[in-house]
Amino acid sequence: MVSRVRYVIVVMLAALLGINGAAAAVIDTSIALRDLRTKLDKLYVGAPYRNSQISAKVISLRTGETLYERNADKPLVPASTTKLFSTASLYTMRGAGAELVTDVRVTGTIDQAGILHGDMYIVGCGDALLSVSDIDMLADQIERLGIKRIMGSIYGDGTLFDGNVDRARYSGDNENVEPLPPISALSLQRGSLAIVVSASRSGALSVQPIPASDGIDIVNNVAVGVRRKRTNNASVSKRSRKVTTPRSPKRAAGRGRKRAYYESVDDARIIDRVGDAPRIRRRGSSRSGRVRSIARVSASSSMTPQGIQRIVVSGRISPGTSTTVYASFVKPAIATAGVLKQRLRTRGIVIQGTLAERQHPESSTSIAKVRRPLSEFASIVNKKSDNYLAEHVFKMCGAAYGVRPSSAS
Numbered sequence: 435m436v437s438r439v440r441y442v443i444v445v446m447l448a449a450l451l452g453i454n455g456a457a458a459a460v461i462d463t464s465i466a467l468r469d470l471r472t473k474l475d476k477l478y479v480g481a482p483y484r485n486s487q488i489s490a491k492v493i494s495l496r497t498g499e500t501l502y503e504r505n506a507d508k509p510l511v512p513a514s515t516t517k518l519f520s521t522a523s524l525y526t527m528r529g530a531g532a533e534l535v536t537d538v539r540v541t542g543t544i545d546q547a548g549i550l551h552g553d554m555y556i557v558g559c560g561d562a563l564l565s566v567s568d569i570d571m572l573a574d575q576i577e578r579l580g581i582k583r584i585m586g587s588i589y590g591d592g593t594l595f596d597g598n599v600d601r602a603r604y605s606g607d608n609e610n611v612e613p614l615p616p617i618s619a620l621s622l623q624r625g626s627l628a629i630v631v632s633a634s635r636s637g638a639l640s641v642q643p644i645p646a647s648d649g650i651d652i653v654n655n656v657a658v659g660v661r662r663k664r665t666n667n668a669s670v671s672k673r674s675r676k677v678t679t680p681r682s683p684k685r686a687a688g689r690g691r692k693r694a695y696y697e698s699v700d701d702a703r704i705i706d707r708v709g710d711a712p713r714i715r716r717r718g719s720s721r722s723g724r725v726r727s728i729a730r731v732s733a734s735s736s737m738t739p740q741g742i743q744r745i746v747v748s749g750r751i752s753p754g755t756s757t758t759v760y761a762s763f764v765k766p767a768i769a770t771a772g773v774l775k776q777r778l779r780t781r782g783i784v785i786q787g788t789l790a791e792r793q794h795p796e797s798s799t800s801i802a803k804v805r806r807p808l809s810e811f812a813s814i815v816n817k818k819s820d821n822y823l824a825e826h827v828f829k830m831c832g833a834a835y836g837v838r839p840s841s842a843s
Contacts (some may be wrong), residue, residue: 490502538576540799548581550584552586555792561621565622569622582783584783585787589789589790591620595833622763625763643745650654657749677737681759706809729749730749737764743768743769772789828842
């Protein structure tokens with residue numbers, strides 16, 4: 435909008451000066467080009483890149499003209515620009531208009547009473563952007579078919595990719611550039627679960643997993659309590675009434691600070707990724723009177739013999755406080771199938787069977803789909819330099835080449 439207004443002003447001035455429209459367009463283009471170069475120069479000498487080596491070149495896709503360059507021929511170690519090779523390979527094999535399709539398939543038959551005499555499979559395609567809203571869309575399609583009861587089980591099918599889900603292992607370099615959830619053909623919410631822990635002012639505790647899944651079992655070991663300051667530099671816990679004295683004057687002075695105090699083991703630092711450079715911002719919370727709001731909460735995972743992920747949430751939280759901790763799905767396919775099962779149940783559909791991970795039979799029938807353009811997925815990989823999605827693109831290349839399950843080799 436600003437550019438359009440500026441162009442109109444340039445044209446009006448040009449008319450007053452007797453300059454034709456084509457010449458006015460040249461003037462406007464030169465102004466825009468000067469602004470681009472000024473902004474890029476300012477960016478590259480700014481604080482984030484001050485001590486970095488920069489090599490940049492901007493070329494017009496329409497004319498091929500070089501619009502800007504800075505150390506363009508300087509050889510540097512390649513980093514996330516290598517993601518372009520993965521996405522270009524996938525485009526080459528799948529086509530520019532390709533879609534990522536997550537499929538729900540069934541075995542058996544559906545009778546007139548709406549009873550499915552068979553099993554249901556949710557089949558992953560590597561779409562790591564799959565969300566709870568997408569699962570709701572699938573559940574809506576299933577409900578519209580008139581299904582009221584499923585006599586069999588709900589299975590998650592992530593077998594398009596192999597079982598080696600750790601990038602550090604399958605890449606062969608044993609390097610964890612960034613801690614990532616398992617790389618699976620069927621996953622949800624970028625492979626992680628958010629657990630919101632909150633306590634009301636009266637001390638009532640709530641532990642809520644987002645999303646809710648039958649493949650996840652939450653064990654709540656969180657205690658509610660506050661810590662109050664005393665004038666003699668001792669503190670007393672409202673929950674236990676046990677008096678404790680700071681170990682040293684230095685520590686006592688630290689506890690007496692006036693600024694807000696908030697701590698959460700997994701959530702105190704929220705990391706935003708900007709290309710390959712993480713930007714860390716800290717989350718704060720207010721303090722009322724002489725009560726310090728404390729939220730020290732952590733989560734640990736284990737697997738049950740039935741394949742259900744058990745997450746133990748531990749720690750302590752003050753009344754009137756909330757925090758969020760995160761846990762990666764250990765078995766993403768089962769967790770995703772568990773979300774579908776939970777969403778179907780909220781629509782009144784009864785599931786007789788259990789929950790597990792299994793490859794769908796070729797004879798199964800497709801009854802619901804969620805489609806995502808490959809261009810949408812690849813855009814996030816390249817523009818946001820998203821390592822998690824990029825690993826899925828890598829595995830999808832193997833699948834597009836015809837390898838099943840898709841492996842690193």
